[in-house]
Amino acid sequence: MTLPLRIATRYVTPLREGGSMPAVVEADDDGLYVLKFRGAGQGPKALVAEVIAGGLAKALKLPMPHLALMDLDADLARTEGDPEIQDLIKASAGLNLAMDYLPGAVNFDPVAEQPDADLASRIVWFDAFISNVDRTARNTNLLMWHRRLYLIDHGAALYFHHGWDGDTTGAGKPFPLIHDHVLLRWASRLADVDGELASALADDVIATIVAEVPDAWLQGPDGFGDPATQRAAYVEYLVRRVAQRGAFVQEAIRARG
Structure with missing residues (x-):
């Protein structure tokens, strides 16, 4: 992109x-x-x-x-x-x-709306992958627009990067907070969508995405020498997380069960 x-x-x-x-x-x-x-x-x-x-x-x-x-x-x-x-x-x-801006969009209501299992599973997998703490019934960060579900507000994702020094050893950790996910009850196809989603996130795809982050946002108090070093750390973390995804996928499946 x-x-x-x-x-x-x-x-x-x-x-x-x-x-x-x-x-x-x-x-x-x-x-x-x-x-x-x-x-x-x-x-x-x-x-x-x-x-x-x-x-x-x-x-x-x-x-x-x-x-x-x-x-x-x-x-x-x-x-x-x-x-x-x-x-x-x-x-x-x-x-x-x-x-x-999506004019006329309304907040997703888990009582009124019934998302299909495939889409719910894909979103739950995605949120477990990016460690998104902010897609709960209290704050869904989902909108309905023209009868279609839209994801918004991912500023709370990747929470590991606050005060981060570039260590990627935790990339394979599960994400226990997925048990609070607003769509988890419908996510019955997590195991089915896992391989397809992982294959869409090849190393070069991840690198291209991270390259979009402006240098001005990567200059802070963290222990990185320059924006290029910080980008490389993000890429390494995300690539390792895809490779070690079994932990967060199985955690989501257990949480649903």
Whole structure:
């Protein structure tokens, strides 16, 4: 994938239900996007997780809004009356992440909706793979749009990378929190989809996805010498996790049972 670059031209409205207070913005292509701010509390690591998880989801042909990089000018803060929003815009000047806004989309309701076993299994496998702690009944991070399920908000995935020094020995660990996954009850085909999903994540596919992460988001307090070294560590971790996936797949199957 190659992420397009958009320029934010107008701040439309905040989405206060999100912990990082994303916003709907208009861009230079006249489209509406949900903007994830680099200056939000989770910092650039959340955007790194969004890019990598989004690329992996696309490689696995899972439904989610298109992603884009978005340049934000601090001058947009001038027209906002809320000091909190002004500070957030100023702190996020430069490169941020955006996804297509889905007008009229509603939150997935596990009582009203009945996803099919194949899609549920693919999403559960994916979330176990990326260690996504944020797809529970309390906070599904799933939308229904035109009667189709869409995945959103992967900033909490890859949680191992907070304070990470590049050690990949934990790549083969199970993901016990999968037992809280909102779609687990329908994921009866985990063993059936496992081989197909793993084969879609070849080493070069993973490397191409990680290469999309901007250098500006990979310069932080972690013990990496440069962005290239950090990217290589992400690639090694994800490649090893695919190879050692039996632990997280079997954990998900046990959790469902």
